[in-house]
Amino acid sequence: MKLTGRAIYEGRAEGIALVSSTPMSFYGGVNPDTGEIVERDNELKGQSVKGKVLVFPHGKGSTVGSYVLYRLAKNGVAPAAIVNAKCETIVAVGAIISEIPCVDMVDVSRIAPNSRVRVEGTTVEF
Amino acid sequence: MFLSGEEEKMLAGEDGHATRKAMQILVALGEIYGAEKLVKVSSVQVSGVSYKNLGDAGLEFLDELAADGRARVRTTLNPAGMSLTDWKSQGIPPSFAEKQLRVIDAYRRLGVEISCTCTPYLAGNEPEFGQHIAWGESSAVAYSNSVIGARTNREGGPSALAASLTGRTPLYGLHLEENRAPTLTVDVGTALGTPEDFTAMGYAVGKTATDGIPLFRGIRRAGLEDLKTLSAALASAGGVAMFHIDGLTPESKTKPVSLELVEFTSKDLEEARASLDDDGTPDFVSVGCPHCSLTELATLARLLRGVEVKKEFWICSSREVKRQSDEAGYSRWIEESGAKFALDTCMVVAPVEELGHRVVATNSAKACHYLRNAGLRVRFMSLEDCVAEATRER
Numbered sequence: 001m002k003l004t005g006r007a008i009y010e011g012r013a014e015g016i017a018l019v020s021s022t023p024m025s026f027y028g029g030v031n032p033d034t035g036e037i038v039e040r041d042n043e044l045k046g047q048s049v050k051g052k053v054l055v056f057p058h059g060k061g062s063t064v065g066s067y068v069l070y071r072l073a074k075n076g077v078a079p080a081a082i083v084n085a086k087c088e089t090i091v092a093v094g095a096i097i098s099e100i101p102c103v104d105m106v107d108v109s110r111i112a113p114n115s116r117v118r119v120e121g122t123t124v125e126f
Numbered sequence: 127m128f129l130s131g132e133e134e135k136m137l138a139g140e141d142g143h144a145t146r147k148a149m150q151i152l153v154a155l156g157e158i159y160g161a162e163k164l165v166k167v168s169s170v171q172v173s174g175v176s177y178k179n180l181g182d183a184g185l186e187f188l189d190e191l192a193a194d195g196r197a198r199v200r201t202t203l204n205p206a207g208m209s210l211t212d213w214k215s216q217g218i219p220p221s222f223a224e225k226q227l228r229v230i231d232a233y234r235r236l237g238v239e240i241s242c243t244c245t246p247y248l249a250g251n252e253p254e255f256g257q258h259i260a261w262g263e264s265s266a267v268a269y270s271n272s273v274i275g276a277r278t279n280r281e282g283g284p285s286a287l288a289a290s291l292t293g294r295t296p297l298y299g300l301h302l303e304e305n306r307a308p309t310l311t312v313d314v315g316t317a318l319g320t321p322e323d324f325t326a327m328g329y330a331v332g333k334t335a336t337d338g339i340p341l342f343r344g345i346r347r348a349g350l351e352d353l354k355t356l357s358a359a360l361a362s363a364g365g366v367a368m369f370h371i372d373g374l375t376p377e378s379k380t381k382p383v384s385l386e387l388v389e390f391t392s393k394d395l396e397e398a399r400a401s402l403d404d405d406g407t408p409d410f411v412s413v414g415c416p417h418c419s420l421t422e423l424a425t426l427a428r429l430l431r432g433v434e435v436k437k438e439f440w441i442c443s444s445r446e447v448k449r450q451s452d453e454a455g456y457s458r459w460i461e462e463s464g465a466k467f468a469l470d471t472c473m474v475v476a477p478v479e480e481l482g483h484r485v486v487a488t489n490s491a492k493a494c495h496y497l498r499n500a501g502l503r504v505r506f507m508s509l510e511d512c513v514a515e516a517t518r519e520r
Binding site for chain 1: 147150151154155157158173174179180181182183184186187262282283284285
């Protein structure tokens with residue numbers, strides 16, 4: 001299936017889908033050195049975002065979260081791509097400064113966890 | 127989104143890497159929020175300065191931008207995680223200080239004024255009514271929108287910096303007249319006599335208002351210190367970026383867009399004050415969140431003259447206001463008491479939890495909020511009581 005959305009940061013990437021049904025906070029929610037999700041109450045707690053296509057509705061929390069995405073990228077543990085229902089400031093700015101392909105305005109509920117996903121420009125294929 | 131020829135060139139990288147990156151950020155935000163175009167800004171206030179919040183990643187990002195980026199409009203800076211000159215006497219570890227000074231150096235290379243204050247409007251960055259600005263620091267955002275009538279959204283660190291490097295911000299949200307009307311009315315049925323009353327009320331109303339725009343009715347007078355701490359409390363409890371006070375603030379005649387009405391009674395005020403207060407004996411006292419004004423330093427000088435401070439007591443302010451206090455003769459009385467000026471920084475962004483303190487006395491709801499998040503207990507009291515607490519035997 002191929003969904004078409006809006007490119008927040010245009011690029012091409014492929015990976016296994018890591019899907020959170022709830023909004024994600026990067027500041028305090030993801031360990032910037034390891035990529036491990038540490039947010040209490042998050043269904044993905046304990047999993048790593050490294051190399052995954054990270055799928056979630058939208059970001060939340062402190063704007064410092066943008067710098068956490070940047071730190072993940074510098075440490076080589078960033079997600080391969082990000083897919084959102086509706087991207088907001090924290091994730092958008094984080095994706096741009098970290099050069100992580102990011103697409104939003106797609107129906108994220110159709111992306112099955114652990115499926116192989118390809119992001120290219122404005123499209124999400126799985 | 128429409129871009130001018132000059133803006134297209136910035137986006138294409140003709141003005142260098144940093145400007146390109148900045149323009150990418152602004153265009154993405156503009157698309158997300160449905161902005162038709164960018165608007166030129168007259169000043170920028172950058173948040174994201176404390177190494178405690180930035181970490182090595184933030185530092186690297188700033189270093190990368192500083193390679194070829196340069197502020198195009200007047201840009202001032204939020205407080206850092208320590209005093210830039212007296213960090214040793216503050217007990218800041220050298221490893222932290224070294225990183226913090228590198229952050230400051232990157233900002234200096236970017237052409238940002240090292241003002242290190244959350245009250246730029248008291249330290250020379252004073253926007254005018256109706257001007258478009260791009261400010262981070264949520265308390266200063268609420269103050270400038272509400273009290274001055276300048277126009278800014280709540281910017282994060284990178285988006286404020288992007289505005290500085292391009293001189294522009296996307297035209298949406300509070301930059302547009304139609305989005306500045308009140309979304310709820312708060313009838314204040316109790317007299318607010320002190321800044322502590324204003325800050326406690328702001329914290330309670332901020333939780334209800336979330337990111338709305340409250341219109342307060344029934345407040346007959348409010349001084350600069352009242353409005354400064356009200357702005358900080360509203361912004362830290364919810365996401366309030368603007369408020370009106372009927373008859374006092376410049377855009378308070380704007381017709382409300384909703385009829386939602388909240389009453390704020392003397393009982394609510396009492397509860398609000400109590401909700402900010404934990405228990406325990408303070409081992410650390412700090413005032414100046416947001417940074418102390420000259421009037422507050424005058425009061426402190428009067429209270430501290432000839433007395434001896436017995437606990438660690440931080441008076442947070444900007445270098446500019448401290449300079450005015452030096453000239454007025456206030457600083458000497460304050461320093462002779464043993465109280466410490468905490469310039470460039472404050473109890474919220476300094477790593478206070480690592481300095482061995484457990485219970486902090488303060489007069490600011492915003493400070494209570496963040497100190498609790500950092501795992502400390504707080505005692506909420508007036509400025510006068512903070513001084514009394516600081517001069518009490520341990």
